[in-house]
Amino acid sequence: MTGWLEGRRALVVGAGSGIGRAVVDAFLGEGAQVAVLERDAAKCARLAEEIPGLPVVVGDATTRAANEEAVAAALGSLGGLDVLVSCVGVFDFYRGLGELDAERIDDAFAEMFAVNVKSQLHAVKAALPALRESGGSVVLTESTSAYYPGRGGVLYVSSKFAVRGLVTALAHELAPGIRVNGVAPGGTVGTDLRGLGSLGLESRSLGSAPGREAELAGRVPLRVALSGKDHAWSYVFLASDRSRGITGGVVHPDGGIAVKA
Template sequence: MSDWLDGKRALVVGAGSGIGRAVVDAFRQEGARVAVLERDPLKCDALREAVPDTPVTCGDATTRAANDEAVARAVDAFGGLDVLVDCVGVFDFYRGIGELDADLLDQAFDEMFAVNVKSHLHTVKAALPALRASRGSIVLTESTSGYFPGRGGVLYVSSKFAVRGLVTTLAHELAPDIRVNGVAPGGTLGTDLRGLGSLGMDERSLGSTPGRAEELAGRVPLRVALSGADHAWSYVFLASDRSRGITGTALHSDGGIGVKA
């Protein structure tokens, strides 16, 4: 065990698989105590079995009640909260505006922005008193899709631009008490990022795309297919006191796509 997060008390939202699950492991490895919020009951059961000393709240992060419960359980268990991480997300499998059925647009928009944006707001709102008390930090999950075209459809990309806006405005509003940053991962091996239920995509997982490792490595300069564990260390750094002078920015764990010719 290292000590980058020694003594830190963290809540990870969307912790049942992919990047969120990797963040739980990395935080614990670095000395943090971690509580989690996860919607999927099977993933909640798996978390309880794998990390029995971790407070697990099974609930929907798009709701106030689930976030209030998760924060309360973390504070009750640990005596406070120093770090909030949100890894909740849903995908649209590259659906462009020309491919969206006008009859489904309202439902698809509401679902996308509820999961990818409103959940972050509910989580931050619930955790705000505890984070102010500890002068803590927040790390939200952005995406390379919020910086470069073609990495998602019109709803997903616009929702990730909104998360960029949350990082910027929250960092401004909550300084000097709370630091707010983002991690903008590129494509991820092993993700269970699901599609929009309103578009009939909720049984489809991005991580099960055939040939995904080769496709991910082939589109970035470093020729790497990154896993959740690869991304997790960016969250560790931003949550640690080693980044105490950093707020309102994002780390780009994306294989160097920004310098692609």
């Protein structure tokens, strides 16, 4: 038996930890060839050590240059590109508008939307010629926060609504040649999602919150605390031929929050 992604060539942006790293492992396990872009040099070194031969580019996904370098590395190593996945993100730790100092809004907004939205635009733009050539697909990372209130602060929630818009707009623009879909994970065990540096939260990781596993399981009908590995299978499905009739869609690995009483 072959894997779901046998013969596919993929670039995963934001691959150093959490969901992105789980996507790399799942894609490799399903037969794909993978290249990665990651900002954190230590995480890149760990990837290169644990997965010998993996093309790894160290760079800031919010920039055009880093995405173009990563696409070039993928093309040079893999010979083409069939799938682009973006898992880049930053969090605001539930800051409401009333908790945001007016003088910090400009910088916090710019950082949040650069990381959560602009990075994905740059990734798709850089990969577009190669994806057009292969008739490939794009999988962007949305969030439960883009569908239900209270799963993030005002900046995070609005940025993830923007990603919903990207999925819709790009799916329409790039059809029929390229499929574009999203995954909207719920809360995730083991994530290293960091806070905004502009709010002094860069050293704070969402995954290290005390009692997080019990809290996540307790707030959804399935009573499960999902990991990056759990979410990764949604990316596998959307990148595979099993979803060839789906574009502009979203998969919700969130424990059933939509049916919460």
